[in-house]
Amino acid sequence: MNISKEQVEYVARLARLELTEEEKEKYTQQLNSILGYVRMLEKLDTSAVEPLAHVLPLQNVFRPDETGECLTPDEVLDNAPERLGDFFKVPKIV
Amino acid sequence: MTKLNTLTAHELKDYLQTKQVSIKDILRDCWMRIQTVEDKIKAFVTLDRGRAEREAEQAEEFRRCAGEEGVFSPVCGIPMALKDNICTRGMLTTCSSRILANFVPPYNATVTDRLSRAGAVLLGKANLDEFAMGSSTENSGFFTSRNPWDVNRVPGGSSGGSAAAVAADEVIFALGSDTGGSIRLPAAFCGVVGLKPTYGRVSRYGLIAYASSLDQIGPLTKDVTDCALVMNIIAGHDPRDATSANLPVPDYTSFLRPEVKGLRVGIPREYFGEGLDAGVKETVLKAIGELEKLGARCEETSLPHTEYALPTYYLIATAEASSNLARYDGVRYGHRSESASDVVTMFQCSRAEGFGPEVKRRIMLGTYALSSGYYDAYYLKALKTRALIKQDFDRVFEQFDVLACPTAPTVAFPLGAKEDPLSMYMTDVCTIPVNLAGLPGISVPCGFVDGLPVGLQLIGRPFEEGVLLQVAYAYEQSTPWHKMKPSLE
Numbered sequence: 001m002n003i004s005k006e007q008v009e010y011v012a013r014l015a016r017l018e019l020t021e022e023e024k025e026k027y028t029q030q031l032n033s034i035l036g037y038v039r040m041l042e043k044l045d046t047s048a049v050e051p052l053a054h055v056l057p058l059q060n061v062f063r064p065d066e067t068g069e070c071l072t073p074d075e076v077l078d079n080a081p082e083r084l085g086d087f088f089k090v091p092k093i094v
Numbered sequence: 095m096t097k098l099n100t101l102t103a104h105e106l107k108d109y110l111q112t113k114q115v116s117i118k119d120i121l122r123d124c125w126m127r128i129q130t131v132e133d134k135i136k137a138f139v140t141l142d143r144g145r146a147e148r149e150a151e152q153a154e155e156f157r158r159c160a161g162e163e164g165v166f167s168p169v170c171g172i173p174m175a176l177k178d179n180i181c182t183r184g185m186l187t188t189c190s191s192r193i194l195a196n197f198v199p200p201y202n203a204t205v206t207d208r209l210s211r212a213g214a215v216l217l218g219k220a221n222l223d224e225f226a227m228g229s230s231t232e233n234s235g236f237f238t239s240r241n242p243w244d245v246n247r248v249p250g251g252s253s254g255g256s257a258a259a260v261a262a263d264e265v266i267f268a269l270g271s272d273t274g275g276s277i278r279l280p281a282a283f284c285g286v287v288g289l290k291p292t293y294g295r296v297s298r299y300g301l302i303a304y305a306s307s308l309d310q311i312g313p314l315t316k317d318v319t320d321c322a323l324v325m326n327i328i329a330g331h332d333p334r335d336a337t338s339a340n341l342p343v344p345d346y347t348s349f350l351r352p353e354v355k356g357l358r359v360g361i362p363r364e365y366f367g368e369g370l371d372a373g374v375k376e377t378v379l380k381a382i383g384e385l386e387k388l389g390a391r392c393e394e395t396s397l398p399h400t401e402y403a404l405p406t407y408y409l410i411a412t413a414e415a416s417s418n419l420a421r422y423d424g425v426r427y428g429h430r431s432e433s434a435s436d437v438v439t440m441f442q443c444s445r446a447e448g449f450g451p452e453v454k455r456r457i458m459l460g461t462y463a464l465s466s467g468y469y470d471a472y473y474l475k476a477l478k479t480r481a482l483i484k485q486d487f488d489r490v491f492e493q494f495d496v497l498a499c500p501t502a503p504t505v506a507f508p509l510g511a512k513e514d515p516l517s518m519y520m521t522d523v524c525t526i527p528v529n530l531a532g533l534p535g536i537s538v539p540c541g542f543v544d545g546l547p548v549g550l551q552l553i554g555r556p557f558e559e560g561v562l563l564q565v566a567y568a569y570e571q572s573t574p575w576h577k578m579k580p581s582l583e
Contacts, residue, residue, distance in 0.1 A: 015461040017454055018446035027458055030515055037516055038405035041475050051477030052484060054307050055532030056294050061336035075200040079427035088425050093437045
C-alpha cells in the first residue's frame with residue numbers, strides 16, 4: 001500500500017497546501033518511508049481494544065452561559081492582514 | 095562577587111530577603127550575560143529590555159507592598175523566558191514560524207498571567223522548532239539555537255531556546271511545552287531540569303496548539319527546587335481550559351526532602367535496548383545505582399508495547415496537528431500571500447509560503463491518516479495502540495511508585511546530523527510513551543558523556559508530580575551534576 005504522487009496532490013488539496021513539483025516528489029518519497037515505518041502497528045491485534053482519544057476521564061465540560069470580558073473590535077482586528085472597517089477583508093469568494 | 099544570573103530562584107530569594115541585592119541588580123546581570131553569549135547561543139526570537147525593566151520595577155513595588163516581614167512569591171523579580179508558542183499580550187508570539195512572524199496576541203496565556211501576577215520578569219521569547227515540531231530547533235523558521243555545552247551541537251527540541259537560555263545562565267528559569275518530549279529532551283541535552291506535568295495539570299489556555307491530546311506546559315530550571323517553585327505558580331484548574339483538571343494542587347516544595355527509602359523504582363527494560371548509546375546507558379544505570387544506595391528498591395520491569403509508541407505518536411500528533419493548523423488561512427492573522435486572486439488560492443499560497451518543510455510534512459501525514467479510506471487503518475489503529483500503551487503503564491504502576499530510564503538515547507548531536515525525518519523522530523523514543531499515557535515525566539542531569547550532559551528520566555502516576563520531585567531532589571542532593579556549568583568562553 002504505497003502512496004502515489006497523485007494521492008500526495010490530493011492530500012495537499014485537502015490540506016490547502018500549494019506544493020511545488022519538487023515538494024510533491026520529495027513528500028511522496030518521505031511519506032512512503034514514514035508510512036512504511038508506522039505500518040508496524042499492523043503486527044498488533046487490536047480487535048478487542050477500545051480506542052483511546054484522550055487520557056482524562058472527562059466528558060463534556062460546561063460553564064454557565066454568561067457574558068464575560070471580551071476583546072474590542074480593534075484588538076481583534078489588529079492582526080488582520082487586511083481589514084475594512086470592522087471586518088476582515090478577503091479576496092472575492094463567489 | 096557572584097554573578098546573580100548564575101544563581102537559582104530560591105538562592106536569589108534569600109539574597110533579596112537579606113537585602114544584599116535588588117531586583118534591578120539581578121536583571122542587570124542577566125542582560126550582561128545575554129549581551130555576552132546570545133550571539134553564540136541564539137536562544138531568543140524576541141528580547142524586550144524595556145518591558146523587562148518595567149516589570150522589574152513592578153516587582154520592586156510588589157515587594158515594597160509586602161513590607162519588611164512580608165511574604166512575596168519566590169519568583170518575584172526573577173528573570174525568565176517563555177517559549178515562543180506561549181501567548182504574551184503586546185509581545186510577538188511567533189511559534190518560530192514565518193506564518194506568525196508578525197503575530198502580537200491580544201491576550202495572555204494563563205501561565206503568562208500567573209507568572210506575571212507573581213512578579214516574574216519576562217526577558218523574552220525563546221526559539222523552538224516551528225510549531226513545536228522537532229527535536230533540535232533546526233526546524234525553526236528563523237534560526238537554530240545552540241547547545242551551551244558545545245555550540246556546534248543542537249540544544250534539543252522543541253523547547254531548545256528555553257533550555258539553552260537556562261543552561262547558559264541568560265535567565266533563571268523558562269517555560270516550555272512538551273508534546274512528545276519537547277521539555278525533557280532539551281533539558282537532558284542542555285543539562286538542566288525539565289518537567290512535563292500530567293496532562294491537565296497546567297492550563298494550556300494561550301498555548302498555541304500542536305497536538306491537543308498530548309500538549310502540556312512545564313518548567314525548565316537549574317535545579318529541582320526551582321522546578322517545584324515554578325510548578326506551585328503554574329499548576330491548577332483554569333475555567334478557560336476545559337481539559338485542565340479540577341483537582342487540588344499540593345505545595346510542591348513539601349516534597350523536597352531527600353528521602354527515597356522503600357520507594358519502589360521500576361526499570362523498564364525496553365528503554366535500555368538497541369539504539370541506546372553505551373555511554374548514556376552506563377551513566378543512567380549508575381544514577382539508578384545511586385537511587386538504590388539512597389534506599390530505593392529498584393527492580394527491572396517491562397512495558398511491552400514501547401516499540402509501538404513512536405509510530406502511534408506520529409499518527410495521532412500529525413492528525414491533530416493537521417486539524418489544529420487549519421486555522422492558519424491568512425484571513426484573521428498571520429501571513430497572507432500577495433499572489434491571491436481568489437480565496438482558495440489565498441489559503442493555499444499563504445500556507446505554502448508560511449509553513450516550513452517539517453510542518454508541511456506533518457500536516458500532509460495527518461491529513462492522509464484522517465482521510466476517507468485510511469482513517470481506520472491509520473488513525474483509529476493508532477488510538478487503539480495508544481490504549482495498550484497506557485495499559486502497560488497502569489499495570490506497572492500497581493507495583494512501582496516511579497519508573498527510571500534515560501531521557502534520550504544519545505547525548506546532543508551535531509547540527510545537521512539528522513537530515514532524514516525518521517532518524518530525527520527516533521530521538522524522542524524514550525519520551526513519547528509518557529505523553530501518549532498522559533503521565534508526568536521529569537528529566538534531571540545525571541552525568542556526562544564526552545563532556546555532554548545526560549538526563550535521567552523519572553516517570554510517575556497521573557498527578558503525582560510530587561513523587562517525581564521527591565526522587566529527583568534526593569538524587570540531585572547526593573550528586574554534583576546540577577552545579578556544573580558550561581564554560582562558553
